[in-house]
Amino acid sequence: MTVNDIKNYLEATVLCGEELLSHEVHTACGCDMMSDVLAFVKDQSVLLTGLCNPQVIRTAEMMDIVCVVFVRGKVPDQSVIELACERGIVLLSSKMGMFKACGILYEKGLRGGVNS
Amino acid sequence: MTDTIKLKYIVSPDDFTRAGEASSDVKGKLKKMGIPPEIVRKVAIAMYEGEINMVIHANGGTIDVEITPSEITMVLADTGPGIKDIEQAMQEGFSTAPDNVRSLGFGAGMGLPNMKKYSDEMDIQTQIGVGTTVTMKVYIK
Structure with missing residues (x-):
């Protein structure tokens, strides 16, 4: 699945990283606790979250997460968007709630990573 | 190499928005070194949680x-x-952690466990009222 597929499935808007939409995504994680995200390592993941602060981008950066989806229509501050741009992380915003967004991606074949 | x-990095107090800048810098430098x-990810996550x-x-x-050809050592010292x-x-x-930290996505009680998980060696020296020094090593080879 590509980031562009995720954008389409979740009817999301692109906040940054338009040029990176062809990147492949292998696993997903839906979480608001960043420490839990950090406990889970998988390559080329997408993170779905309702949290909008700069630490979401920092966490994504440390984990080499390729795309962050903000659920429930949330849009972070411009400074957060700029940080993601600098780090080459795609940001999407979807009006869907966390449960629905995760459910759709699961149905389309995306799976969660396992703790390594 | x-x-x-x-x-050397100084972590500023009470500035949650800037937390992670040191880890980000180290991550970039390690990547550039090839x-x-x-390994880079292990260092980045362990140091970020510490930060x-x-x-x-x-x-x-x-x-x-400290980066040598065989290992990366991080010493995090606070007072x-x-x-x-x-x-x-x-x-x-x-x-x-206080509740306001939880609303920021941290304080789940995973910080030290994650630091241990992603480092190959970890040592904690702590004294009440004085401070804590955490030393973590990640092996390159």
């Missing part, structure tokens, strides 16, 4: 990073309150 590289991505801990619990502190019970602090889910 044959030389030893030494880096260190394997899985967040320093901001949450200890009024900031200093981080010294915070110290850790009362290390064994308890190492348990997943145990946290003394």
Whole structure:
């Protein structure tokens, strides 16, 4: 699945990283606790979250997460968007709630990573 | 790479928005040196959790990073309150972080367990009222 597929499935808007939409995504994680995200390592993941602060981008950066989806229509501050741009992380915003967004991606074949 | 590289960072207190800048810088430098991505990620995550801990619990502190051809050593030193019970602090889910930290996505009680998980060696020296020094090593080879 590509980031562009995720954008389409979740009817999301692109906040940054338009040029990176062809990147492949292998696993997903839906979480608001960043420490839990950090406990889970998988390559080329997408993170779905309702949290909008700069630490979401920092966490994504440390984990080499390729795309962050903000659920429930949330849009972070411009400074957060700029940080993601600098780090080459795609940001999407979807009006869907966390449960629905995760459910759709699961149905389309995306799976969660396992703790390594 | 044959030389030893030494880096020093100051983690500012109470500035949650900037927490992670040091880890981000180290991550970028290790990547540029051509260190394997899985090693870089281990260092980045372990150091980032440590950095967040320093901001949450200890009024900031200093981080010294030493990179040799065989390992990366991170020494995180603070003059915070110290850790009362290390064994308890190492348990997943145990946290003394205030509620406002939880609303920021941290304080789940995974900080120290994650630091241990992603480092190959970890040592904690702590004294109540004096501070805490955490030393972590990640092996390159």
